[in-house]
Amino acid sequence: MTIKTIEGAMRADNARFCLVVSRWNSFVVEALEKGAIDTLVRHGADASALTVVRVPGAFEMPVAIERIAKKGGYDAIIALGAVIRGGTPHFEYVAGECVKGMAQVSLKYGLPVAFGVLTVDTIEQAIERSGTKAGNKGAEAAMSALEMVDLLRQID
Numbered sequence: 001m002t003i004k005t006i007e008g009a010m011r012a013d014n015a016r017f018c019l020v021v022s023r024w025n026s027f028v029v030e031a032l033e034k035g036a037i038d039t040l041v042r043h044g045a046d047a048s049a050l051t052v053v054r055v056p057g058a059f060e061m062p063v064a065i066e067r068i069a070k071k072g073g074y075d076a077i078i079a080l081g082a083v084i085r086g087g088t089p090h091f092e093y094v095a096g097e098c099v100k101g102m103a104q105v106s107l108k109y110g111l112p113v114a115f116g117v118l119t120v121d122t123i124e125q126a127i128e129r130s131g132t133k134a135g136n137k138g139a140e141a142a143m144s145a146l147e148m149v150d151l152l153r154q155i156d
């Protein structure tokens with residue numbers, strides 16, 4: 001018995017990506033953005049097919065992502081940011097609304113929204129996840145976007 005399997009390949013044939021990048025903690029987010037773009041280009045994405053949209057913070061991501069998805073023209077959105085816990089519960093609200101909002105947009109429009117937003121307790125954790133000993137979450141988000149674009153094309 002042969003089980004039919006459908007899975008996305010890591011390629012970007014004529015795919016259009018929009019990166020939504022927040023400015024908070026830019027010393028970390030810049031590394032996430034570099035990792036994401038490097039990954040996309042190395043997997044065949046045309047740099048001219050990439051768009052970068054900058055937002056103030058993670059809390060503003062969902063409304064920007066919703067507007068981008070509504071306008072159309074992209075095969076996937078990659079959200080890049082860093083929410084670093086401070087001394088108040090603010091972290092919970094920013095991180096929670098960010099992820100909830102972008103997940104809702106992804107489902108509403110059937111559009112992959114890769115979650116490359118760090119939600120960490122310390123700056124050290126952020127640094128570790130933006131290109132040092134714990135990898136680059138921006139690159140990982142780009143890999144997810146590549147795979148999902150190809151997967152959804154196969155399903156359609």
Ligand SMILES: Nc1c(NC[C@H](O)[C@H](O)[C@H](O)CO)[nH]c(=O)[nH]c1=O
Pocket residue numbers: 022024025056057058059060081082083084085094
């Ligand atoms: N503390 C962090 C924020 N806070 C700002 C919010 O995202 C938002 O821009 C503000 O509340 C105005 O609406 N944003 C991050 O991306 N990362 C943080 O660590």
Ligand SMILES: CC(=O)[C@@H](O)COP(=O)(O)O
Pocket residue numbers: 083084085086087088089090091092094
């Ligand atoms: C995630 C945040 O909003 C946080 O960095 C803000 O810090 P604080 O909780 O000390 O106001």
